[in-house]
Amino acid sequence: MERRYNFNAGPSALPQEVLDHAQSELLSYQQLGMSIMEFSHRSKEYQKIHDGANELLRELLNIPDDYEVLFLQGGASLQFSMIPMNFLSEGQQGNYVITGSWAQKALKEAEKIGNTFIGSSSQADDFRSIPDLGTIKYSDQDAYVHLTSNNTIHGTQWKHFPKNDQSRFIADMSSDILSRSLPVDQFSLIYAGAQKNLGPAGVTVVILKKDMLKNIPDNLPTMLDYRTHVDKKSLYNTPPSFAIYMLSLVLQWTKNNGGIQAIEKLNAEKTNLLYDTIDGSKGFYNGTADKLSRSSMNVTFRLPGKELEELFLKEAEEEGFVGLKGHRSVGGCRASLYNAVPIESVHALCDFMHTFHHKHNI
Structure with a gap:
């Protein structure tokens, strides 16, 4: 069957080689007589895939050792809530740079949790541009500064990221992670839904600096506490095992292609x-x-x-x-x-x- 020209914004195109590989072992992963979807997430077969995806992502993105890599569920949309729940303490504010609809959605969820502040916005020009770095306002009360690295709806992208020695930066990189070199060490947290460059929908990658964990309050629901997933290596509950398997294949494809x-x-x-x-x-x-x-x-x-x-x-x-x-x-x-x-x-x-x-x- 002839493949169509797929320019979908997400879920989006997957590499033909990856789809062929997954098809070849869909019924019997590595000739073991079971689909990867049927293996226990506690099995050694799945554990190897899980750990391999983590290692490949670290290698490809050059993630420093003082960062955790998590495979979560709920998409970037759940991260809009988890971030302020974990890091927006009383007396602080979440600083949001608004460059499009997804940044607005992240801000809306944070407003339900605590105080927020708009450090800069390009809404006045209908989100046709990224704000100049010098226009971003910071405060001593900032718990973090949140930005969206690429804006799928309006077609804009940060070419350079802001720096401020006093600020912790958090980025939604759902639509451009793995597409270019990224300064991971400039961010305290990066999150990305997989369904653009990483794999199929179903798994969300979180790259979290370890020193952020000390800021988390103790009254959070277990599943919404980043420490739960760090402690259990993203295996506290049943993970989206097939999505992580596909993620591992896409990461290997990326490595194989330079x-x-x-x-x-x-x-x-x-x-x-x-x-x-x-x-x-x-x-x-x-x-x-x-x-x-x-x-x-x-x-x-x-x-x-x-x-x-x-x-x-x-x-x-x-x-x-x-x-x-x-x-x-x-x-x-x-x-x-x-x-x-x-x-x-x-x-x-x-x-x-x-x-x-x-x-x-x-």
Whole structure:
């Protein structure tokens, strides 16, 4: 069966090699007569996968030894609540940098827990840009400073991250983790839903600096306390074992294909191809994000008129392109260029866009 061109924003494309590998041992993992989904999470077979995924992630992201790696459930959305529950103490505030819808959702959950503060926001320009680092306001009362590294809906991305010796930074990196080199040691906590670059939906990665654990109060529900998962090595309850198995395969695929440096280089090639097509169309396609803030993962653009956009999306789907419709909250078009999207798919999209432009130029 011919594969479609998958530009979905999430759940998103998975590497063909990974899918083939998983298919080959779906019924009998390593010829043991059982699917990995059927093994006990206490078995030595699953433990090897679990530990291997942890080690590979540490290697690929160069995670320092004073950080814990956790595999949790509930998506990034649960982290919106867990973070203030664990770290937002009375008399402190959660400092949130607002660059889009997901940052707003994180702020909304923190407001239910304790005091919050907006250190900077790009809402005034409809989230077309990332705030200048110098505009972020800090306070002695900040328990942490929270940011979203890549904004899937608005197509913007932090190119450089803020630094402040007095602040603990926390980042939602769901949509660009593993896509580029990241300064893990600049953050006290990083979290990411897997369904963009890490694997299928179902597991959430948390990278947590160990010294954060001393700030956690003792009155939290057991499952919402990071110490529970650190102490039990993410095995306090039954983990999403198949999702972690798939995560391990994606991490191995990343390593086999040259690691972060090679992936980052290929992602830049894909991104440049598509943005060059948009910018070279003389306004027929119009990128919605400011050029200095453009995302390498989610390319957002508009066409001249709603009817033409709908026709573009209709013809694109007929040609085998999936996931090009922009988020329902903003409309327009969006192509997500996550790690597993092959460059051949981007070439095909650019060719289609040139053809559509030639047919419908006004």
